[in-house]
Amino acid sequence: MDDLLEWRKEFPILEKTTYLISHSLGAMPRRTADALQEFAEVWASRGIRAWEEGWWEMPVTIGNLIASIIGAGPGEVVMHQNVSVCQSLVTSCFDWSGVRNKLVTDGLNFPSNDYIHYGLERQGARVSQVASPDGMTLPIGLMLNAIDEQTQLVSVSHVAFRSSFVQDLHAIIQRAHEVGAFVVADLYQSAGTLPVNVRALGVDFATGGSVKWLCGGPGAGYLYVRPDLRARLRPAATGWMAHRRPFEFESGPIDFADDAFRFLNGTPAIPALYSARSGYEIVNQIGVAAIRAKSLRQTQRLIELADEASLPVRSCRNPQTRGGVVVIDVPNGDQVARELARREVLVDYRPNAGIRIAPHFYTADDELDYAIAEMVSIANVQGRE
Ligand SMILES: Cc1ncc(COP(=O)(O)O)c(C=O)c1O
16 A cells, blocks of 8 residues: 555646656646646735735745755755755855865765856866766765865765665765865755755755755755854855845845845745745655655566666665656667656666666556656667667
């Protein structure tokens, strides 16, 4: 008995589509349509008063729903538009012109983060990218060796987007703190499918977004900052919402707020926050431990089905380092993924990896059997052509 299948009726797309792409865009909850309608009604009926009746606080009140998923406390997470904005904000907290100017990034990090890291070179940063020997995994020793006394910031993806490899955040944070460096962890591919506890880890910053495992929709990313660091941090990427007295409209340098508003910038993307809410509520209600237990079972089933069909599995088999995605490498993977989509089976393809397949809490076992059978039939047809 899989109790989580009860949730299927809350996700309209599952009626017609085999939806195995929640690592890219989670299915939309039915109630999200009501939330967006609510946004329109509040705007239409309350007008400007909506700001003081909830909109102004929304980057923090919605952030609280993320906080309970990642082990942060209330008022410790703020919402932005996406991870790229959050990562830029984090790196803007540091002076890169001194002796401690090294930024260590893992070779599996999301490219957007690295574009930001390399952009800091003009401010004096030295970027050290720790290469993955196989493009899919990264032995922890390589990361730890790269972190030294000149390191200011370590940027690490908790779960790698390409391969779903789970990195040892605990070891990386410990090493960084030993040498006085900070750590920003990108939780986009872990939060909502793998238990994360930012407080227990002691991580300094964490970023992530909504569109994947959290079923929250585009335009809503989140930033966690360790509360005891707040007073020391003065982000250069800022805005009037971060001011202690925003409605005094004071010109000149900013006088930062003491609370999480310190890490905001300008007017928040309010409709995106309405659309993100339902997914977060559902993940909170189910609990990530139950989601992970199911994910481990179903990713194992996918691996076994691929083995039976002699399809090469490129992602980790070890449950300790296996995230929510199984990567299967078939010839012409991009074409196979497109043909699967035509048959209403949604997965995706990433160069140098393969086809990424992700069950989520709403996935039925027989959908996995079906997807692999369709892959085999497409690969056979292609083989004959
Ligand atoms: C690990 C990871 N980080 C960041 C991103 C993208 O972040 P954003 O578009 O919110 O800047 C993705 C999206 O695919 C991702 O998988």
